[in-house]
Amino acid sequence: GESVGLHLPTLSVQEGDNSIINCAYSNSASDYFIWYKQESGKGPQFIIDIRSNMDKRQGQRVTVLLNKTVKHLSLQIAATQPGDSAVYFCAENRGSGNTPLVFGKGTRLSVIA
Amino acid sequence: DTAVSQTPKYLVTQMGNDKSIKCEQNLGHDTMYWYKQDSKKFLKIMFSYNNKELIINETVPNRFSPKSPDKAHLNLHINSLELGDSAVYFCASSQARGYTFGSGTRLTVV
Structure with missing residues (x-):
């Protein structure tokens, strides 16, 4: 399943399917992008990052794709689990070491067992 | 050991009160932040x-007044709390x- 993360949508996927979560960013000067996962009652946890000189980066079951032309970022989760x-x-982070992270609006992922 | 710890985890208080939230990190990081997450x-x-x-x-x-007594601590004091x-x-x-x-820290003002 897919989502566009401009509001807080809910993406529901069957266990074992692939998930795609999308994000549009606003500042073309941003050069570093991160995906975070936030479970109920916890703080955001780092999943994967990508720098603007790359368009794809893979981790364990996760892949981040960056399209700078349209300022779009996506997170793909393979074989989604509960x-x-x-x-x-x-x-997104905008270059300077002291510039804080700017977060997009989140997407809730619900996995149906 | 928790890398970034905040206390308290829950805080319920009445409008007009003053409260503080504490934060400590044991990672040796130079920079600390406070973020607010809305409903x-x-x-x-x-x-x-x-x-x-x-x-x-x-x-x-x-x-809202943050205070950092040293680089491992960043506390947040809030005066005259509002809903x-x-x-x-x-x-x-x-x-x-x-x-x-x-x-x-989940803050609820009643």
């Missing part, structure tokens, strides 16, 4:  | 401190671009 149920956020 | 889960930066010095204050009301202050407040620390978040 433990993947959470709110997912993209965040 | 729609939107995370917004409030303050950023680098080595005990305030570097960012994102148009937060004067009722709209109800939210989850997250502390974070970073070194370069790697951020670690605390587990949040």
Whole structure:
């Protein structure tokens, strides 16, 4: 399943299917992007990051794709598991080491067992 | 050992009261932050401190006053609490671009 993360949508997927969570960012000067996972009652946890000189990066079961032309970021989760149920956020950083992360609006992923 | 710890985890208080939230990190990071998460889960930066010095204050009301006694601690004091202050407040620390978040303090103003 797919979502567009401009509001807080809910993406429901069957266990074992692939999930795609999308994010649009606003600042073309951003050069570093991160995906975070937030489980209920916890703080955001780092999943994967990508720098603007790349367009794809893979981790364990996760892949981040970056399209700078349209300022779009996506997170793909392979073989989605119940433990993947959470709110997912993209965040962008705008160059300077002291510039704080700017978060996008999250997407809630619900995995149906 | 918890890397970024916040206390308390829950805080319920009446309008008009003054309260504090504490944050400590044991990662040796130079920079610490406070973020506010509203009921729609939107995370917004409030303050950023680098080595005990305030570097960012994102148009937060004067009722909010951060204090950093040393680079491992960043506390948040809130005066004259209002209903709209109800939210989850997250502390974070970073070194370069790697951020670690605390587990949040849920503040409810009644």
